[in-house]
Amino acid sequence: MSATPLPAPRPLPGAPAGHAPLPLVVRSTRIDDLPGGLTALVDLLPDTRPLSWVRRGGGIVGWGEALRFDTFGPGRFADAESAWQATLERAVVHDDVRLPGTGPVAFGTFAFDDSGPDDQADTADSPARPDGTLVVPRVVVGRRGGVTWMTTVSTTGTLDAVPGSVALRGTHVAPVTAPGRVTATDGAVAAEDWPAVVCEGVARIQSGELEKVVLARDVVATAERPVDPRWLLGRLADRYQACWTFSVAGMVGATPELLVRSEKGLVTSRVLAGTIRREPGMSDDDALLHAAQLARSSKDLEEHEYAVRSVAAALEPFCTSMNVPDAPFVLHLPNVMHLASDVTGVLDRAVGPVRAPSSLTLAAALHPSAAVCGTPTVVARDLIREIEGMDRSRYAGPVGWVGADGDGEWGIALRSAELSESDPRHVRLFAGCGIVAASDPQAELAESEAKLEPMRWALRDD
Numbered sequence: 001m002s003a004t005p006l007p008a009p010r011p012l013p014g015a016p017a018g019h020a021p022l023p024l025v026v027r028s029t030r031i032d033d034l035p036g037g038l039t040a041l042v043d044l045l046p047d048t049r050p051l052s053w054v055r056r057g058g059g060i061v062g063w064g065e066a067l068r069f070d071t072f073g074p075g076r077f078a079d080a081e082s083a084w085q086a087t088l089e090r091a092v093v094h095d096d097v098r099l100p101g102t103g104p105v106a107f108g109t110f111a112f113d114d115s116g117p118d119d120q121a122d123t124a125d126s127p128a129r130p131d132g133t134l135v136v137p138r139v140v141v142g143r144r145g146g147v148t149w150m151t152t153v154s155t156t157g158t159l160d161a162v163p164g165s166v167a168l169r170g171t172h173v174a175p176v177t178a179p180g181r182v183t184a185t186d187g188a189v190a191a192e193d194w195p196a197v198v199c200e201g202v203a204r205i206q207s208g209e210l211e212k213v214v215l216a217r218d219v220v221a222t223a224e225r226p227v228d229p230r231w232l233l234g235r236l237a238d239r240y241q242a243c244w245t246f247s248v249a250g251m252v253g254a255t256p257e258l259l260v261r262s263e264k265g266l267v268t269s270r271v272l273a274g275t276i277r278r279e280p281g282m283s284d285d286d287a288l289l290h291a292a293q294l295a296r297s298s299k300d301l302e303e304h305e306y307a308v309r310s311v312a313a314a315l316e317p318f319c320t321s322m323n324v325p326d327a328p329f330v331l332h333l334p335n336v337m338h339l340a341s342d343v344t345g346v347l348d349r350a351v352g353p354v355r356a357p358s359s360l361t362l363a364a365a366l367h368p369s370a371a372v373c374g375t376p377t378v379v380a381r382d383l384i385r386e387i388e389g390m391d392r393s394r395y396a397g398p399v400g401w402v403g404a405d406g407d408g409e410w411g412i413a414l415r416s417a418e419l420s421e422s423d424p425r426h427v428r429l430f431a432g433c434g435i436v437a438a439s440d441p442q443a444e445l446a447e448s449e450a451k452l453e454p455m456r457w458a459l460r461d462d
């Protein structure tokens, strides 16, 4: 698919045809009547198109669409950035809170690859699926430290009359519905056939064509009832506390991997690669033994090193100084443990035409890291296209949010699922594994099952 011109934003309600769009009027105010707890934010969400970026009870959730931009092809990031900048130019902002995530905010989700599958439809009946989506919600509720706020976005050119807390009390949220019985079937490549795909990846690496490739598979889950994204979000936010629980335009998950956070000139990336399974019910002592085994595994350390190098190389041009840890730590999650490195840098304010690059621009520069693609990047991406046999859609692409000053947080959409637009009972779950010369295909299949566990568990009706 080729780049298409920047799509015009959907017409604003209240905007007279042929006239310049009305300004977006954005107001953030403190609110103080929200209970504490890991799911307090996601519990506020309505069932339709909920937006979420939540971790350890903090973060932001949103609902309603004041504006939405869909972008396509290789220009998916740049077009979204231009649309966001144009939106900000006509925004009138009253921000009484002034924290990261207050004021105007856009949630986004982007496809892994910049060329969709050849057979992707593009007709009036079935328009092409966008490769990037930015949504400016009508309402955002956020929490950071002890401060909770609400942002409202008006497209009628006037300040909403009702202040945050009052508006929140008046919000009616439909009860969350459980999915009922869920059955899972093979996705594009059957589980039993997937080791052969990994075998091919290993053979290409051993032949010297490349050093690492990340290969993924999908599973299709069908629920008895339409899947309520809030069912998934509440369970994930509660259990996967070290992860960022996200929901944007039908892409839902709890990712442990932060592609980039940009905040007040400091950039951070949590790089993950190298995995060991954590069996259900494993004792803390056994978990520590497993962690030590992972930290010594040369195969996992090699996988990790490629990922760290790719992130450091992509961030370097934007930074005046950087800290790249010499050795990873082990991140403990309920289902797996990962080798992890937090790469940090100080943003060079002089880079970029007018001001420092936004978090979205940084995410675009970092994507795809070797945690989800491979080394060298282009060879790995081509091999994925050639042998993976699956449309990744937005799995392993950037997902997160950007604010008015460009600061924001973008994760990699892992441990994720894509809700079907056409049948709300259908969900695609994804998992992938970094493959190096020493990878064992059956062990990678088992690892992919462990990585599917969070979404399988989130879909469970118990």
Ligand SMILES: C=C(O[C@H]1C=CC=C(C(=O)O)[C@@H]1O)C(=O)O
Pocket: 214, 216, 257, 272, 273, 274, 275, 303, 338, 370, 371, 372, 414, 415, 430, 431, 432, 433, 434, 435, 451
């Ligand atoms: C590609 C995925 O995980 C990446 C992140 C952490 C560890 C990984 C690994 O050990 O292979 C992967 O690089 C996935 O969860 O689908």
